[in-house]
Amino acid sequence: MDDLTREFLIESQEGLDRMERCLTELEERPQDKGLLAEIFRSVHTIKGTTGFLGYKRLEKLAHAGENLLGHLRDGRVMATAEVITALLKLLDGLRDLLKTIESEGSEGTADDDELIVRLEGLQAPARQAKAKSAVRAQLASEADTVLDTTEAAAQAAEAAVAEPKVAVAEPARVPVAAVSPPEPEFTEAQADAATLTPAEASRARAQGAAAESTLRVDVALLNRLMNLVGELVLTRNQVLQATASDPNMTLLSRRLDMVTADLRESVMKARMQPVSNVFSKMPRLVRDLTHVLGRRARLQMEGQETELDKSLLEAIKDPLTHAVRNALDHGIEPPAARAAAGKDPEGTLVLRAAQEGSHVVIEVSDDGAGIAAEKIRAKAIERGLVSAERAAQLGERELLQMIFLPGFSTAAQVTNVSGRGVGMDVVRTNVERIGGKVEIDARVGKGTTLRMRIPLTLAIIPALIVRSIGQSFALPQGALSELVHIPPERAAAAIEWMEGAPLYRLRGRLLPLVFLDRLLMPGHECRLSSERDNFIAVLDADGRRFGLIVDSLADPEEIVVKPLSAVLKDIGLFSGATVLGNGDLALILDPGSIAVKTGVTMSNEEDAAQAAEDESESDAARMRYLLVEVADRQAAVPLGDVLRIEQLPLSRIEYIGYRPVLNFEGQLLPVEDSGGILGAAAGNSETQIVVVVCRDGNRHVGIAVSHVLDVTSGGNLFEAGTGARTEGVTLLKERVTGVVDLGGVPPLPATGHTSESWQPAAEAMA
Amino acid sequence: MSAGGKGAHRKQKNEALVEICSVRVGKSLFGVPIQHILEIVGSTRPRPIPLAPGFVGGLVHYRGDVLTTVSLRSLLELPALEGAQDILVLESATGCFGLLVDAVGEVLTVDAVDYEPNPSTLDERRRALLAGAYKLKDSLLVMLDPERLDPARLGEAKAA
Numbered sequence: 001m002d003d004l005t006r007e008f009l010i011e012s013q014e015g016l017d018r019m020e021r022c023l024t025e026l027e028e029r030p031q032d033k034g035l036l037a038e039i040f041r042s043v044h045t046i047k048g049t050t051g052f053l054g055y056k057r058l059e060k061l062a063h064a065g066e067n068l069l070g071h072l073r074d075g076r077v078m079a080t081a082e083v084i085t086a087l088l089k090l091l092d093g094l095r096d097l098l099k100t101i102e103s104e105g106s107e108g109t110a111d112d113d114e115l116i117v118r119l120e121g122l123q124a125p126a127r128q129a130k131a132k133s134a135v136r137a138q139l140a141s142e143a144d145t146v147l148d149t150t151e152a153a154a155q156a157a158e159a160a161v162a163e164p165k166v167a168v169a170e171p172a173r174v175p176v177a178a179v180s181p182p183e184p185e186f187t188e189a190q191a192d193a194a195t196l197t198p199a200e201a202s203r204a205r206a207q208g209a210a211a212e213s214t215l216r217v218d219v220a221l222l223n224r225l226m227n228l229v230g231e232l233v234l235t236r237n238q239v240l241q242a243t244a245s246d247p248n249m250t251l252l253s254r255r256l257d258m259v260t261a262d263l264r265e266s267v268m269k270a271r272m273q274p275v276s277n278v279f280s281k282m283p284r285l286v287r288d289l290t291h292v293l294g295r296r297a298r299l300q301m302e303g304q305e306t307e308l309d310k311s312l313l314e315a316i317k318d319p320l321t322h323a324v325r326n327a328l329d330h331g332i333e334p335p336a337a338r339a340a341a342g343k344d345p346e347g348t349l350v351l352r353a354a355q356e357g358s359h360v361v362i363e364v365s366d367d368g369a370g371i372a373a374e375k376i377r378a379k380a381i382e383r384g385l386v387s388a389e390r391a392a393q394l395g396e397r398e399l400l401q402m403i404f405l406p407g408f409s410t411a412a413q414v415t416n417v418s419g420r421g422v423g424m425d426v427v428r429t430n431v432e433r434i435g436g437k438v439e440i441d442a443r444v445g446k447g448t449t450l451r452m453r454i455p456l457t458l459a460i461i462p463a464l465i466v467r468s469i470g471q472s473f474a475l476p477q478g479a480l481s482e483l484v485h486i487p488p489e490r491a492a493a494a495i496e497w498m499e500g501a502p503l504y505r506l507r508g509r510l511l512p513l514v515f516l517d518r519l520l521m522p523g524h525e526c527r528l529s530s531e532r533d534n535f536i537a538v539l540d541a542d543g544r545r546f547g548l549i550v551d552s553l554a555d556p557e558e559i560v561v562k563p564l565s566a567v568l569k570d571i572g573l574f575s576g577a578t579v580l581g582n583g584d585l586a587l588i589l590d591p592g593s594i595a596v597k598t599g600v601t602m603s604n605e606e607d608a609a610q611a612a613e614d615e616s617e618s619d620a621a622r623m624r625y626l627l628v629e630v631a632d633r634q635a636a637v638p639l640g641d642v643l644r645i646e647q648l649p650l651s652r653i654e655y656i657g658y659r660p661v662l663n664f665e666g667q668l669l670p671v672e673d674s675g676g677i678l679g680a681a682a683g684n685s686e687t688q689i690v691v692v693v694c695r696d697g698n699r700h701v702g703i704a705v706s707h708v709l710d711v712t713s714g715g716n717l718f719e720a721g722t723g724a725r726t727e728g729v730t731l732l733k734e735r736v737t738g739v740v741d742l743g744g745v746p747p748l749p750a751t752g753h754t755s756e757s758w759q760p761a762a763e764a765m766a
Numbered sequence: 767m768s769a770g771g772k773g774a775h776r777k778q779k780n781e782a783l784v785e786i787c788s789v790r791v792g793k794s795l796f797g798v799p800i801q802h803i804l805e806i807v808g809s810t811r812p813r814p815i816p817l818a819p820g821f822v823g824g825l826v827h828y829r830g831d832v833l834t835t836v837s838l839r840s841l842l843e844l845p846a847l848e849g850a851q852d853i854l855v856l857e858s859a860t861g862c863f864g865l866l867v868d869a870v871g872e873v874l875t876v877d878a879v880d881y882e883p884n885p886s887t888l889d890e891r892r893r894a895l896l897a898g899a900y901k902l903k904d905s906l907l908v909m910l911d912p913e914r915l916d917p918a919r920l921g922e923a924k925a926a
Contacts, residue, residue: 471813471814471816520816520817521816562831562832563832564832564834565834565861566918567819567834567918567920567921568818568822568834570921571817573816577832579827585813585825585826585827587825
């Protein structure tokens with residue numbers, strides 16, 4: 001294929017994508033001249049170029065479409081649903097032709113007459129309607145069914161085209177010729193320009209300028225660049241490690257580090273495309289599906305400018321399509337059912353994209369019927385996906401995730417669109433293949449939200465390097481929630497055993513443990529070493545929480561992921577390998593597989609409840625508290641008021657009279673010691689004490705505590721009888737807990753508690 | 767291999783000459799046709815893989831990629847060797863892999879007429895790995911078939 005044709009194909013595809021977007025918008029705003037001009041321009045450009053390249057079939061089809069569009073633009077034909085359906089058909093026809101040209105180098109020999117007749121039929125003025133009623137009826141009925149199965153098209157071709165071609169199409173063609181004589185190219189171009197408002201013209205110029213400063217680059221070249229950059233990152237890591245001890249090289253290697261990071265970012269950026277490239281296909285899909293399914297839905301799209309690596313964008317196209325289908329088929333109810341439930345008969349489907357750290361989150365949410373957990377339970381048992389006993393133990397969150405299992409569908413009826421039980425399975429497989437995660441959230445009667453977390457890039461991920469059985473392993477940071485250090489002296493008592501299952505008490509909750517050495521070398525003894533430090537990496541793999549015990553931790557590193565051969569992938573614990581900065585090879589641990597292999601299941605009901613609690617914390621009534629222990633008693637400090645937590649020797653505490661204070665470089669902080677902690681420790685001036693520094697209005701106060709326990713959400717308590725919200729206490733972890741009254745801390749004698757005098761102190765310490 | 771009579775014989779059927787890279791494992795000499803060899807990497811220490819099937823010799827870093835190696839020693843049920851070993855990078859249908867051997871020797875030019883298939887007395891497991899032998903003047907050059915050493919294939923055989 002020559003360059004000219006390739007260029008033409010790319011440009012035409014872009015034009016058609018634009019046309020598709022405009023067509024769906026046109027349906028909502030049929031009078032919008034700008035949209036019509038845009039569509040006209042796309043088709044006109046294709047027609048112009050094809051004539052030049054000699055694609056007769058394409059030219060003929062584009063010409064028929066252009067004529068209809070010309071009528072639309074001049075206001076002689078209204079943009080009815082029927083016309084738009086026909087234009088969408090034209091779009092599909094043109095796309096198919098372009099595809100054929102791309103794959104075969106020629107246009108093929110199929111016949112477009114049916115579509116051409118249909119397009120021509122639509123441009124006739126209304127008074128011609130009678131003569132073409134037969135065709136119209138046929139077309140209208142076809143327009144109702146919309147989705148183009150090839151059978152429908154074939155039938156239509158047989159039924160409608162064969163005869164009208166001689167009988168009806170002819171008279172239809174005559175008035176066209178009479179109304180608009182064949183226009184020479186330049187007048188069309190003029191007409192095109194004439195319809196442009198000044199604003200549009202300037203926009204067109206701006207687009208032209210943008211075209212000059214951009215350049216098309218082959219994806220293969222970008223991939224090659226990305227691989228080379230990956231190699232460079234690797235070499236940089238090695239250089240950095242090799243030169244760490246040489247002061248002469250420090251400056252150079254730091255520069256290398258910076259340039260590499262910059263280069264990597266730029267190359268990654270070059271591969272980024274806005275999600276609108278995929279989102280823009282959705283309005284058409286929604287339009288077609290709502291017709292077929294008899295639903296009414298409004299599509300809202302947010303965060304279209306969010307960017308994602310091109311290969312990942314390609315990979316989410318299918319899952320996203322599935323998710324939208326599902327939302328329309330299973331989620332949003334038929335208009336009558338919605339009206340009966342007191343909802344707007346028109347449902348809302350929201351596509352939302354946003355970047356969160358090194359991930360892009362894409363949400364598909366509908367305001368439909370939601371999913372009843374009980375229905376899933378029943379279905380899962382019926383399909384034999386889970387035993388009845390096991391199903392009874394599952395929490396709502398776990399049940400919801402079951403719809404991602406292969407062979408699961410809750411649709412009462414298998415429809416053409418979905419319900420064959422492949423959709424959600426495909427969604428999960430595709431998303432997980434690119435290192436993403438899917439989760440579903442549903443409230444009965446309120447709607448369903450499908451959330452896909454997609455990594456920004458595939459090739460390079462941040463990881464923590466850990467060591468076990470004398471080797472290095474990379475642990476993806478994405479799954480790592482925290483690290484627990486167990487010093488040798490605590491090793492013996494740190495782990496609790498329950499019939500052979502090791503557990504660790506993490507802030508009061510039991511965490512199942514996995515010994516990495518035992519996992520990798522069966523037969524290895526399960527115990528913590530009392531000669532050296534031990535570490536627990538607390539991992540969260542798709543809701544499966546567990547602690548992985550490793551021998552030691554090395555540095556976090558940005559690693560370049562290299563695929564493993566099939567034989568090693570089959571081991572099922574490693575997701576890849578990487579070359580570390582020191583040149584060593586390290587296997588990348590796959591937390592999800594480790595969880596599955598060691599039988600760690602998704603968090604139990606208590607955790608689900610906890611998660612639900614966490615989620616609803618945005619409710620104004622719920623507040624986050626720092627849970628502290630003050631002399632064997634638990635107390636809560638509103639987290640928003642906590643500035644920092646200080647650990648210091650008792651000797652730092654000074655007294656003004658009987659009032660304990662802390663001297664921070666001349667700034668005095670009153671310390672509240674209601675628990676008598678300072679008094680109890682008075683004997684030894686080296687005892688470490690913990691002071692929570694809080695904000696109270698404009699002043700700062702310190703609170704002496706024994707331990708800081710946790711951060712958690714509080715629940716409201718109400719006075720029995722009156723139902724009034726109680727002040728000063730809150731429900732933390734199902735226990736009534738007193739909230740520390742910061743205002744009750746008496747002011748320092750000298751300040752007289754004037755906010756002005758505290759102002760500078762507040763700034764200095766904040 | 768420069769016996770006069772044989773040399774004349776060779777000149778007549780020049781196309782029947784094959785070049786074989788010889789490798790040593792334990793006391794035996796093995797051969798791999800050189801057209802299957804992408805590269806020879808000397809003295810490497812592959813990184814062992816926990817839980818991998820026995821025939822996997824570990825991973826090595828090769829040209830920016832991570833290469834799975836097959837240990838000829840463990841395939842032949844010989845004890846593992848301490849220290850560095852050589853690797854032949856071979857190409858197979860499923861991609862590249864490394865063949866871990868004690869040492870790579872010289873490239874030998876042998877005559878196709880000196881080839882003989884596996885003897886029927888060879889035990890079954892070895893018969894699956896070896897592809898006949900060339901008769902050298904004073905020893906046998908046992909041929910290895912890269913296709914049969916492909917880790918993907920060995921993995922399947924093990925699973926079956």
